[in-house]
Amino acid sequence: MTLIDPASTAGRAAELLRLHTDPELLVLVNVWDVASARVVAAGPGCRALATASHSIAATLGYRDGEHIPVDLMIDMVGRIVAAVDVPVTADLEAGYGDAGETVRRAIAVGVVGANIEDQMKPLPDAVAAVTAVVAAGAAEGVPFVLNARTDAFIRAADRDPAAVLADAIERGRAFLDAGASCVFVPGALDEPTVEALVAGIGERKVSVIGGPGRIPPDRLAGLGVARLSYGPWSQRAVLTRLAELAQDLHACGGFPEGVQVLN
Numbered sequence: 116m117t118l119i120d121p122a123s124t125a126g127r128a129a130e131l132l133r134l135h136t137d138p139e140l141l142v143l144v145n146v147w148d149v150a151s152a153r154v155v156a157a158g159p160g161c162r163a164l165a166t167a168s169h170s171i172a173a174t175l176g177y178r179d180g181e182h183i184p185v186d187l188m189i190d191m192v193g194r195i196v197a198a199v200d201v202p203v204t205a206d207l208e209a210g211y212g213d214a215g216e217t218v219r220r221a222i223a224v225g226v227v228g229a230n231i232e233d234q235m236k237p238l239p240d241a242v243a244a245v246t247a248v249v250a251a252g253a254a255e256g257v258p259f260v261l262n263a264r265t266d267a268f269i270r271a272a273d274r275d276p277a278a279v280l281a282d283a284i285e286r287g288r289a290f291l292d293a294g295a296s297c298v299f300v301p302g303a304l305d306e307p308t309v310e311a312l313v314a315g316i317g318e319r320k321v322s323v324i325g326g327p328g329r330i331p332p333d334r335l336a337g338l339g340v341a342r343l344s345y346g347p348w349s350q351r352a353v354l355t356r357l358a359e360l361a362q363d364l365h366a367c368g369g370f371p372e373g374v375q376v377l378n
Contacts, residue, residue, distance in 0.1 A: 124257050128227035131163055131202035131260045135297055136319060140336035143344040145206075147171045148191065149198045151353070156199040164199060166192050168206035168230075170350040179347075185211040185220075193224030204228030204260060206346075215247030219255060228260030230299055233286060235270050241286065242293050249294035262322050262342065263287075263295035268302030280308065284315035297322045297341055306330060306338065313339040324348075 134141045143163060146152040147170035155161055169179040171191050177183040192205040203225065209232040210217045218229055231248055233241035245263050252259025267283035287298035299322040300312055309330060312321050322342035323335065332343055364370070 124222060124225050124227060124255075127202040127225070128252075128258045128260060131204060131228050132258055132296060134162055134202075135260060135341050138319075140332055140340060141342045142332060143204070143342065145170065145345050145347070145349045146195060147174050147350050149194050151350075152195040152199050152203075155349075156201050161201060163202040163204065164195065165230075165344045166195060166203065166205045167345075167347050167350065168208050169347040171206075173347075173350070181208045181211055185217060189217075189220050189224060192221060192226055196225035202227045204230070204262065206230045208232055209234050210244055210248075213247075214244040215251045218248045218259065219251040222252065222255045222257050222259065227257065228262060228296070230262045230264050232264045232266055233290075235266050235282075238286060238289060241265075242289050245290050245293040245295050260297070261290075261295040262297045262299045263290035263293075264299035264301065265290070266301070268300060268304065271302075276308075280311055280315075283312060287312070287316035287321070291317065291320060299323075299342075301346070303329065306334065309335065309338050309340065 141163070143165035144155045144161070145165045145167035146155050147167055152164055156164055168188065171188060172179050172183040175183060175187055175191070188207070192203065196203045205221055205226045207217055207221060207229045214231050221229060229248070231244060245261065248259065248261050265283050265286040267279050267286060271279040283300050287300070290298055297320055298316050301324045304323060309321070309323065318339040319341040321340050322344065323340055325332070325343050325345050326348040335343055360371070
């Protein structure tokens with residue numbers, strides 16, 4: 116994979132960081148290969164791209180959860196970076212055993228931000244991973260945008276919701292103190308929960324995931340959320356449409372009108 120000019124990477128990182136602090140909600144449509152990246156980046160309103168680890172793993176035949184070799188993940192995100200002219204932030208799961216080194220390798224191919232999961236590890240261990248990522252960015256001269264993820268809600272099971280919320284806020288604050296730019300709290304969150312997360316972690320410091328039945332973007336903006344991404348849902352939507360198309364064509368139906376040639 117071709118290495119990217121450090122000055123160019125630093126400039127894109129600064130732009131991605133600005134987008135996280137801008138008053139407008141940052142909406143990121145997650146991509147999984149060069150074709151999907153080029154299509155999304157060419158659309159009106161695209162200011163940056165995010166990759167989805169689940170989607171990249173599925174594309175290459177692996178289950179989610181760091182089953183894909185890190186070399187393949189870095190190769191794919193590097194190809195995506197090289198194919199577009201907007202900043203790219205990558206989902207790097209929990210860092211594949213060494214979050215700092217994985218981020219250093221991602222920066223080398225032009226990635227300027229990342230999600231790193233805490234997997235609800237002991238808080239000192241999770242903070243250490245954040246610190247390592249921030250140090251990797253500093254060593255490379257890049258204002259790397261870490262969207263530090265806490266799995267408090269998606270691993271909540273039957274825990275008391277108030278305790279889960281308190282955990283998410285405690286972890287989010289600790290990650291920000293360690294140098295993270297934003298805190299990603301995935302889960303099917305309701306409005307009062309998002310409002311409490313913003314109050315506890317900070318205005319324009321919380322990142323959430325969208326999908327079917329989730330809080331609308333305009334409402335998230337009003338609640339003070341910084342960033343909205345869609346994880347694997349964008350790929351699922353595309354594959355759903357592909358399944359419908361295949362069913363129609365196998366039934367000898369006509370090909371739909373209005374299909375564009377997109378490279």
